[in-house]
Amino acid sequence: MKATIHDLIIVGAGPAGMSAAVNAASEGLSTLVIETEDKVGGQAKHSSRIENYMGFPSGLTGPQLMSRSHHQAVKFGAEFRTGVSATRLGIEGKFRTVSLSDGSEVIGLAVLLANGLQWRKLEAPGIAEYEGSGVFYGLNMDKAHEYEGKRIVIVGGANSAGQAANWLSQFAEKVVLVIRNKNLLAMSDYLSQRVVSSHNIEVLYGTEVTSVAGQNGKLTTVTVAPPVGGHVIKADALHVFIGALPRTGWLNGACELDENGFVKAVEYQSSCPGVFVAGDIRSGSVKRIAAGVGDGSTAVSRIHGYLSTLKREQ
Numbered sequence: 001m002k003a004t005i006h007d008l009i010i011v012g013a014g015p016a017g018m019s020a021a022v023n024a025a026s027e028g029l030s031t032l033v034i035e036t037e038d039k040v041g042g043q044a045k046h047s048s049r050i051e052n053y054m055g056f057p058s059g060l061t062g063p064q065l066m067s068r069s070h071h072q073a074v075k076f077g078a079e080f081r082t083g084v085s086a087t088r089l090g091i092e093g094k095f096r097t098v099s100l101s102d103g104s105e106v107i108g109l110a111v112l113l114a115n116g117l118q119w120r121k122l123e124a125p126g127i128a129e130y131e132g133s134g135v136f137y138g139l140n141m142d143k144a145h146e147y148e149g150k151r152i153v154i155v156g157g158a159n160s161a162g163q164a165a166n167w168l169s170q171f172a173e174k175v176v177l178v179i180r181n182k183n184l185l186a187m188s189d190y191l192s193q194r195v196v197s198s199h200n201i202e203v204l205y206g207t208e209v210t211s212v213a214g215q216n217g218k219l220t221t222v223t224v225a226p227p228v229g230g231h232v233i234k235a236d237a238l239h240v241f242i243g244a245l246p247r248t249g250w251l252n253g254a255c256e257l258d259e260n261g262f263v264k265a266v267e268y269q270s271s272c273p274g275v276f277v278a279g280d281i282r283s284g285s286v287k288r289i290a291a292g293v294g295d296g297s298t299a300v301s302r303i304h305g306y307l308s309t310l311k312r313e314q
Contacts, residue, residue, distance in 0.1 A: 006032045006079075008303060009098055009108035011086045012115030012247075014042020015289045016279025018069040019296030020112050024303070025076035032106060033078060034098065036085040036247075041066030042116045043244070043280075044289050047160065048141050048167030051190065053290055063141060065289070081106075086115065089254045089275065094310055096274050109274065109310060110303050113255075113263055114296060116280040117244030122155060126212035134219025135212060135238045139164045147172045151234055153222045155209055156241030157181050162191035164239055169201050176233055177203045178224055212238060246281050258283040268299040269306075276303055 008024050010017045013035035024031045039045065047062030074080070081100075089111065090097035096111045119137035121127075127135055138160075144167060152172045154165050157179035169175045177195065182205050184192035195201050207224045212235075214220045222238055223230040246261045256264045256271035262283035268276050278295035280287050285295060 004107070005095070006030045006106065006108040007307060008032070008110050008112060008300075009034065009096065009106055010112045010114055011098060012036075012042065012113070012279070012281070013040035013066075013070075013080070013082070014114065014116045014279060015044050015066075015069075015292035016116070016296040016299075017042070017112070017114035018066060018073060019293040020114060020278060020300050021073040021078040021296075022069060022076060023297050023300040025073055025078035027300070027304070029300075029303075029307075031073075031078040032108065033073070033080045034084060034086055034100065034106070035080065035082045036115070038083045040070045040080065040082065043138065043160070044292075047289070048139065048144075048163045050163075050289060052188065061141060062289075086250050089251055089272070091254070091272060091274070094274070110306055111275045112296075112299055112303065113248075113251075113270065113275065113277040113281055114279045114292075114299075115247045116292075118247050119240065120243045120245055122209060122240045122242060124209050124211050126214075127209075130212055130214055130219045130238075133217055134214060134236070135240070137240050139167070139239055141167065144168055144171050147237065149173050150236040152176070153178060153209075153233055153235045153238045154241065155179075155238065156243075157184060158186045158241065158243075159188055159191060161241035162187045162195055164241060165201050166191065166194050166198065168239075169198050173200065175201045176222075176235070177201060178207050178209060178222075179203065179205060180208050182206050209238070244280075248281065268295070268302045274306060276306075 007029040008031045010033045044062040045066050049059045051059035085101040088099035151174045153176045155178045210225045211223045222233045222235045263277040264283045265277045270277050276299050278299040279292040
C-alpha cells in the first residue's frame with residue numbers, strides 16, 4: 001500500500017498546534033496532527049479559567065477552548081492521531097518522516113514542532129511513591145468536584161497555580177498555596193488578588209515542600225519548610241505547578257537547540273529544512289496561550305512559502 005504523504009505533519013495539539021491545524025486545513029493543506037495524550041489541548045486543557053483571552057470577557061476553561069479548536073480543525077479536514085508520541089525525525093530529500101511510539105511512521109512535506117512542554121518534577125521524599133494517588137502534576141478539572149470538603153496543597157506561584165487554587169477553592173475546605181518566592185509577582189494581578197482575598201486559600205511564602213507521607217497508599221500529609229524542622233500540613237492531594245521542560249529529547253540532535261533545550265528558529269524555521277516550530281517549544285517564545293495561537297497561525301504562513309518553493313523546484 002502506498003504511504004499517504006501529507007502536506008503538513010503537526011507534532012503537538014496544544015494552542016500552537018491546534019491554531020496551525022485550523023489555519024493549514026482551512027487553507028487546503030492536507031494536515032495530520034500527532035498528540036502524545038489521549039485528548040488534545042496540551043497544558044492549556046488544565047487551565048480552570050482563562051479570563052485574559054481576547055473575545056471571552058467572562059472567561060472560558062482550557063478544555064472548552066481546546067475542544068472547540070479541535071472541532072474546528074476537524075471541520076476543515078485536519079486528521080488527528082492521539083495517544084502516540086513522536087520518537088524520531090527523519091529527513092530525506094523533500095520528505096520528512098516522523099516515527100511514532102506505536103511503531104508506525106508518517107510522512108510529510110513539512111513538519112511543525114508544537115509539542116510544547118512537560119511538567120517539571122518535584123523532587124522530595126515520598127513524591128514518586130504517591131504520584132497518581134495523591135500527588136499530581138497539573139489539574140484534571142473534571143475531578144475537581146471530588147475534592148468537596150477536602151484539603152489541597154498546590155505548589156507554584158505562577159498563573160497555572162493561581163488558576164488551580166481559585167478553581168479548587170470552590171470545592172475544597174481549604175487550599176494551601178506553597179511558593180518559594182516572597183510574593184505573587186509571577187502571577188497575573190487579577191489572579192493574585194483573588195488568591196489573597198479568598199477566605200479558604202492560605203499562601204505560604206518563601207516555602208517549599210520537603211516531603212510527603214500517607215497511609216494505605218493514599219496521601220495524608222505534606223511537610224514544608226521553613227520553619228526549621230518543617231511544618232506538617234494535613235492534605236488529601238498535592239498538585240504541582242513548578243514549570244516545565246521542552247519536549248525535544250526525541251529529536252536526538254536533528255535540529256539545533258538552545259542552552260535550555262528549546263528549538264532555535266529564524267522566522268519559525270528551525271535549522272532543519274522543512275521543519276518549523278511554534279509555541280512553548282520555540283526558543284524565545286512567550287509562554288501564553290494567546291502567543292501560542294499566534295505562533296501557530298504565523299508558522300503556517302511560513303510553511304506555505306516553503307511548500308511553494310518545493311513545487312517550483314519540481
